[in-house]
Amino acid sequence: MINLLRSLSGLVALVVVLSACSPPAEESADPSSEAIETVTWRFALEEVEGSVQDAYAQEFKRRIEALSDGAIEVEVYPYGSLGTSSQITEMLQSGALELAFASPGHLADAIPEVGVFTLHFVLSDDDEVNRQVLSHPDLHALLRDPYRDEDLELLAVVQEGWMVWSGNKPLRTPADFENFQIRTMTSPILVESYRAYGANPTPMPYAEVYSGLQLGQIDGQVNPIFAIEEMSFYEEQDYLTSGRHAQFVATVAASRRWFDGLSDEQRSMVENVRDELVEWIDREQLRYNAERLEIILDEGGTEWVELTEEERDAFRQASLEVRDIYVEQAGERGREILDTLLDLVEQHQP
Ligand code: 6CS
Secondary structure, three states, X not given: OHHHHHHHHOHHHHHHHHHHOOOOOEEOOOOOOOOOEEEEEEEEOOOOOOXXXXXXXXXXXXXXXXXXXXXXXXXXXXXXXXXXXXHHXXXXXXXXXXXXXXXXXXXXXXXXXXXXXXXXXXXXXOHHHHHHHHXXXXXXXXXXXXXXXXXXXXXXXXXXXXXXXXXXXXXXXXXXXXXXXEEEOOOHHHHHHHHOOOOEEEEOOHHHHHHHHHOOOOOEEEXXXXXXXXXXXXXXXXXXXXXXXXXXXXXXXXXXXXXXXXXXXXXHHHHHHHHHHHHHXXXXXXXXXXXXXXXXXXXOOOEEEEOXXXXXXXXXXXXXXXXXXXXXXXXXXXXXXXXXXXXXXXXXXX
């Protein structure tokens, strides 16, 4: 953790290094071979090595490098090597990076419309339905302009697992959240979701959560299981409560200028790999979350609490008013995105 913070404080130096990087095209140094043009695509993560985002980026890298016969090299930058989620997004917008994960929980600061993915009880309880909905072209078509308005190109929307609340008590009812200081990601709409339960939401960057728990600055936090394990949050908490209130949804975005400058062949390569990875990453995230829960429970000291349907319903009712706040923040485009998302979920239910 200390290393992570230290790396974050080195951000300025790294930005300088990245912006001073040679322009993407390089010539092969081998004079005997025909000059092969190679380009480097930089892909930044909001999660550490071994995470779901890392699995995605490593597989993207493997497939792009193989398909391009080595003409394209993908460099993956895990969380800690560049900066916070918001700083990574700024680097993508300015073209200092080509590709990055951008989670709505942070990105909705810049693109309020994408805050739809932070609303509670909007998606299906069924992972397969959610996968189909989140990759649906109708949804992507509506999100495209909000991303492009911010100099980004939306490539993929990925579910990384059910959000789980951690704390030193079980969180079975909205009353249990009364004055509970819960760390949230930084977007304003997420804060509203927890205000609706009576909690005291405290937005902060991912890198500060562990020390926040350790120092008692926050009572709990919310994340998918794989993240709670790999960031060691569970070590500081006695209970994990699963209300299946929302998936952790991330988006993969590209620099708009870079994407527009790709050749037709490169663009279809990116889009084909993106499409192939929809099912691949969903299988991986399910496996990651199941395995990491076992690790946490085997270690002892953390109790797993699953809400009943009746308990979930109390949260569902309390969450509904936040949809109106979302529409106030995201406007007409937001309303259309929310209605489309709800319709798609309905249509895909088995
Ligand atoms: O809680 C967060 O801030 C982060 N959680 C995950 C699982 N991924 C990235 C995000 O920044």
